[in-house]
Amino acid sequence: MPQHQIFRDVTFYIVPKTNSKLLVHRKEIFKRHGATLRYSIPLESNRRNGTKITNIVVVLDEKLKKEEILRDLQMELSTLLLPVVNSAWVSEGIEKNTILPVDGYEIFLSPKIPNKRTLKRNAQDENDQKKTKLESQNKLESQEKPEVPPNQRILHFLKLMSDEYEKTNQTWKSQSYRKAIESIKNTAFNIRTYEQAIKLPHVGKSLASKIVEILQTNSLKQLQTVQRDPKLIVLAIFEKIFGVGTHTAEKWYYEGLRTLEDVKAEKYMGLSDLQKYGLQYYDDWSQRIPRVEGEKHDQYVRMACHKIDPQAEVHIMGSYRRGAATMGDIDFIITKKETKILELKGILRRLVADLEKSGYIKCQLRGVEKRGEIKSKLFCGAQLANYPFCRRVDFLVVPSDEIGAAFLYFTGNTTFNRHMRQRAIDMGLKLSNSGLYRVEDSGDPNTPREVLLESKDERTIFKLLNMEWRDPVERNFGGFEEEGKSVKAAGDF
DNA sequence: CGCCAGTGTTT
DNA sequence: AAACAC
């Protein structure tokens, strides 16, 4: 019953390109009302002409993040001129049988906080994940028969793919490749066929095909197309500045900045204190910390803490507790028996004051003292006398009744934490830095009731999750370091 | 087709 | 809500 065909003269550019039953259905409705549907924007259509709407981007999936919308359109933000609206604009227009003004439906992809006076560029990403290293282009010599460590070529290219996706904030794809890599590492034989590949856990059709492609051509088409432009190298340098992530790095790049010197020269005024310190200590914080120096930090901080409160305890966590030979930073937990968070915050505040006075703490990146409120976390730069570098040091104060969960969290590594937390989810539980909880239905599905099961004791949390205890050294999961452990580890999950 | 860990802090 | 960090 297409009566007026209100969208007769309108072209919808649909996001996302991917289909699903629901989306197909909704698009049918759009067509019935006369809309022309397209999936990419021809150059000449990318403009607004007056108030009359003839071309418009319609986002059908409300959950899409702004950056994902842009990626789907394959548009650089600065070049997108068309209005972008959510699907309510369409459906309410249909109800009212008219083309509505976009006000109230428009999704603004660009500005958010006009920082000082800079401009355009926005949209953002998913969650987590750390820096990546740059790696040079591919091409391994074609070694025909026996690969001594099996599947080396395959692993090489899949790693490049994973890195590529991580750099472009496609975190789930990146994660998929990492899981496949782990899986292949645990494979004793040389994979030769699609059938062998697809049997492996975390290797599906797409990855199996890619594996075959690698075996046959010794390369991957997709990797060569994926422009390995100099841009990524610059972005990686920028993103290593503390306080600078993908968003800021990209913004700077589009403003024409290419080196740290460019940034210092042109942006210094506009930088946050965080980023200024990040620049100032860029070289220092790029250095690994020898384990022996970690011991010295431990002694030093422990002494200082003892003076403030002899009952307070200092523990080094992170990679140090996992037995690393070198660390990227130093992670402290400060705690005290039978003590609540408030008192501990006070201890941290005094400790920090002393450490600053003594010259150990060089700068606070995230302070104890912000706006009168005392925080339970401190990120800072700190240097021991007669040592060559300022180090990144993190303090976390933890009330004694959360100490087990906090140890678990702050010992890591990150991959181990995520595995363990996933296991909790699968058991209907939730594990966080404050405890292991049972998640119950409270009537309101948005705010389920969380009942604390355990938070004081690390070992009890392992038991409740039906896991064998692992010494911290056995928690170096995933990645490329110490995979001897992660082989067994992966099997356990 | 939804999930892929969960939290603290700042803007 | 986004950005950045652990």
Add this chain to the structure above:
DNA sequence: GGCG
């Protein structure tokens, strides 16, 4: 991109 894989999985339940």
